[in-house]
Amino acid sequence: MTAVLERASLRHRLAEKGVDRVLWLLVPGAVFVVLLFVYPFLYGLQLSFQPKGGGSPFQNYITFFSDPYLAETVWITLRLGLPAALFNVLASIPIAFRMRGRFRGKRALTTVLVVPITLGTVLTAEGLLAFFGPAGWFNRIWMALGADEPAKLTHNYWGVLFSLIITGFPFAFLLTLSYLSGIDPTLEQAAATLGASRRQRFRTITMPLLAPGLAVTFCLSFVLAFSVFPSAVMVGDPVGETHVMSIAAYETALRDNDFALGSAIAMLMALVMLIVIGVVLIWRTTLYRGATGGKG
Amino acid sequence: MKLTARPVVWLTWGALAFFLLNLAGIVGAVVTNSFAETWFGTWLPDGYTGKWYGEAWRDYRLLDVLVVTFQVALTVVAISVLIGVPTAYALARRNFPGKKLLNVLFLLPILMPPMTYGIPLATVLYKFQLAGSMAGVIAANLVPAVPFVVLTMTPFIEQIDTKIESAARMCGASTFAIFTRVLAPLLVPGVLAASILVLVRTVGMFELTFLTAGPTSQTLVVSLYEAMSSAGIRPQQMVDSMAVIYTGSMLVLLVIALRFVNPTQLVTRLKDPS
Numbered sequence: 001m002t003a004v005l006e007r008a009s010l011r012h013r014l015a016e017k018g019v020d021r022v023l024w025l026l027v028p029g030a031v032f033v034v035l036l037f038v039y040p041f042l043y044g045l046q047l048s049f050q051p052k053g054g055g056s057p058f059q060n061y062i063t064f065f066s067d068p069y070l071a072e073t074v075w076i077t078l079r080l081g082l083p084a085a086l087f088n089v090l091a092s093i094p095i096a097f098r099m100r101g102r103f104r105g106k107r108a109l110t111t112v113l114v115v116p117i118t119l120g121t122v123l124t125a126e127g128l129l130a131f132f133g134p135a136g137w138f139n140r141i142w143m144a145l146g147a148d149e150p151a152k153l154t155h156n157y158w159g160v161l162f163s164l165i166i167t168g169f170p171f172a173f174l175l176t177l178s179y180l181s182g183i184d185p186t187l188e189q190a191a192a193t194l195g196a197s198r199r200q201r202f203r204t205i206t207m208p209l210l211a212p213g214l215a216v217t218f219c220l221s222f223v224l225a226f227s228v229f230p231s232a233v234m235v236g237d238p239v240g241e242t243h244v245m246s247i248a249a250y251e252t253a254l255r256d257n258d259f260a261l262g263s264a265i266a267m268l269m270a271l272v273m274l275i276v277i278g279v280v281l282i283w284r285t286t287l288y289r290g291a292t293g294g295k296g
Numbered sequence: 297m298k299l300t301a302r303p304v305v306w307l308t309w310g311a312l313a314f315f316l317l318n319l320a321g322i323v324g325a326v327v328t329n330s331f332a333e334t335w336f337g338t339w340l341p342d343g344y345t346g347k348w349y350g351e352a353w354r355d356y357r358l359l360d361v362l363v364v365t366f367q368v369a370l371t372v373v374a375i376s377v378l379i380g381v382p383t384a385y386a387l388a389r390r391n392f393p394g395k396k397l398l399n400v401l402f403l404l405p406i407l408m409p410p411m412t413y414g415i416p417l418a419t420v421l422y423k424f425q426l427a428g429s430m431a432g433v434i435a436a437n438l439v440p441a442v443p444f445v446v447l448t449m450t451p452f453i454e455q456i457d458t459k460i461e462s463a464a465r466m467c468g469a470s471t472f473a474i475f476t477r478v479l480a481p482l483l484v485p486g487v488l489a490a491s492i493l494v495l496v497r498t499v500g501m502f503e504l505t506f507l508t509a510g511p512t513s514q515t516l517v518v519s520l521y522e523a524m525s526s527a528g529i530r531p532q533q534m535v536d537s538m539a540v541i542y543t544g545s546m547l548v549l550l551v552i553a554l555r556f557v558n559p560t561q562l563v564t565r566l567k568d569p570s
Contacts, residue, residue: 019392022385026398029383029446033401036439037413044416094308111554112316118546119323120500122520123539126532127322130329135337137321166319219407227409230502230521246411246503254507259419270412277407 048264060264070248070265074272077226077244080157082276084164085222088172089214096177100185110177116170124163125234129154132162159235160242164225172221179213180206208288215284219277226273245269330537348533349541355530356523356538358516362545365515368430368505369498372437373491379438380445381487385479387446388453402443410503413439418507428510436504441494448493452486485556492553500546516542 014020051059064070095113099106119127132138132153139150153159183206191201229246236242245265253262330348332341352358383402387395405413417436418427426432456479464478502517509518520542524535 017392020390022390023392025382025386028379029402029442030398032379032438032442033405036417036435037405038401040417040420041413043420044413047416047419091311094304095312098305098308114550114554115547116319117500118543118550120517120520120539120542120546121502122517122524122535123326123543124322126329126524126536126539127326130325131318131322137325137339138318140339166322169315223407223409227411227503229411234524246409249411249415250507253415254418259415262415263419266412266415270408273409273412 044263045267047260048267050260052258052260060261061268063261064264064268069243073243073245073248073265074268076242077228077246077269078272078276080160080164080228080232080242080244081222081226084161084168084225085172085218087165088168088221088225089176089218091169092173092176092217093210093214095173096180099177100180113173114170116166119166121163121167121230122234124166125231128159128162128166128235132159154235156237157241160228160232163231163235164228167231168221168224171224172217175217175220176210176214179210179217182213183209212284212287215280215287219280222276222280223273226269226276245272326536327540330533330540332533348531348537352534352538352541355534356519358538358541361514361516361519364430364513365499368433368437368513368515369495371434372441372498373494375434376438376441376445376494377487377491380442380490381449381483383442384446384449385453388450389458402446405440405443406447410440410501411507414504414507417504421508427508428513430513432508432510433505433513433515436508437498437501439504440501441498444494444497445490448490449483449486453483456482489557492549492556496546496549496553499549516545 011020048060049057051057051063053059056062099110116124130136132151134150134152138153142151153162187209188201188205191205196204227246228244229250232238232242232244232247236244238247246269249262249265249269252258252265328341329335331344331346333343333345335341387398414436417439421427421432421435426435460478460482461474464474469478499515500517501515502521505515506518506521509515514522520535520538523530523538
């Protein structure tokens with residue numbers, strides 16, 4: 001009898017903490033994420049400490065940092081990912097601002113700005129090669145305007161950067177627009193009645209409310225740009241200027257069959273990305289994060 | 297007051313117009329080339345033809361590739377909804393110890409570049425001899441898809457009033473009846489939106505499929521990439537027409553998606569997943 005009572009009270013106490021039969025619904029999801037994400041990740045982590053040629057457990061990491069061709073990839077990737085993400089976020093702000101009100105053709109313009117999502121890396125790459133190539137339309141106009149020689153914009157850093165902007169911008173724009181439309185416009189109107197100028201309203205009302213959202217947008221854009229792979233191969237210079245981390249990881253793991261070193265590079269890639277995101281998110285905690293008054 | 301804002305406005309529209317002009321040039325160059333007889337160093341091709349589409353369709357066995365693509369994508373959608381929706385329900389309705397950790401675990405696969413977990417995952421799949429098969433490709437694509445369903449469905453379920461469920465229970469409905477006759481109809485719009493977004497993401501997902509696919513389990517993106525990197529033997533126009541086919545099918549999917557999902561609202565709901 002007492003045992004039954006105790007069991008009942010235990011169940012009650014657990015239910016008070018939110019533990020009851022509903023939590024069984026979590027089981028498939030939890031098993032899934034452990035099996036297909038956590039386990040492979042930890043497996044890769046321990047594999048990276050088991051170098052193919054034996055030796056010290058840190059050999060793969062030593063190899064990575066002592067080989068300039070590999071170590072340089074960190075810098076190359078950051079040099080592509082950071083400007084691309086920064087540009088995408090900064091460029092979305094004024095455009096999102098213009099898109100707030102109602103005007104004719106707004107829906108069409110939004111659609112045009114979102115369509116690049118469907119292009120895919122290959123069509124973007126082919127298009128960049130054809131359009132910005134030495135005999136492409138861009139350089140034809142460029143020469144017609146009086147330039148001495150065609151601008152070199154493909155098979156180098158610029159080609160990859162353009163490709164990252166084309167594929168990343170719609171995404172950053174949508175996020176920024178959604179954060180901006182979550183800010184209550186009456187706040188700005190109230191400031192205007194108190195005599196704040198356009199610039200003052202932007203700097204002291206809109207920007208502080210928008211900044212946390214921009215931080216998240218920057219992080220997500222950075223992740224997209226940081227994992228650049230196909231476009232770095234196709235429009236870039238994959239053995240030189242745009243030999244990014246994902247190319248290095250892919251080539252060592254699946255072309256040279258050195259899964260240990262490949263995993264080590266993948267782990268370093270995750271680490272670099274987490275550092276950048278961590279810095280941005282720590283900066284975000286210093287910002288105002290209360291209600292923005294809108295629907296968000 | 298208006299005058300100070302004018303230059304900024306003009307600059308914004310000007311920069312946007314320049315961007316869109318270049319974008320039109322980039323897409324236009326590919327589309328033009330896919331219809332070109334030959335095109336070397338002139339403003340426009342010498343003549344136009346539609347034959348490259350037929351040749352690409354036959355040579356790259358696009359019918360097979362498309363069948364594989366949609367088999368993979370639809371299976372991923374079905375499984376991720378089956379796993380993700382119950383998880384989202386539990387996360388939305390209960391506060392329990394360890395919930396934060398679980399939330400982080402469901403956020404990480406979306407936040408991490410696919411390459412970072414794709415390579416260890418491919419290694420594991422090779423170990424279990426799943427890589428190269430359709431099952432391997434589906435498993436790899438599920439990794440970001442399930443968390444995506446969880447993250448989009450959790451806020452959706454949160455906004456469904458719990459009183460509705462309580463009322464149904466009070467009227468004597470069993471748990472099963474509550475699920476099938478009360479919750480399911482309310483969940484349909486959310487599930488539909490999440491499914492379509494997962495479908496678009498999976499069809500467009502390059503890295504994970506590329507790392508795990510074998511010759512018979514390539515999706516359209518991957519075979520497009522392979523076609524481009526081994527283009528030497530075949531004319532460029534064939535690759536371009538294949539790219540146009542890919543973009544066309546993505547465009548159809550996106551238009552369908554935009555009918556069901558308001559993109560700006562979706563990201564606002566995603567704003568604070570914790």
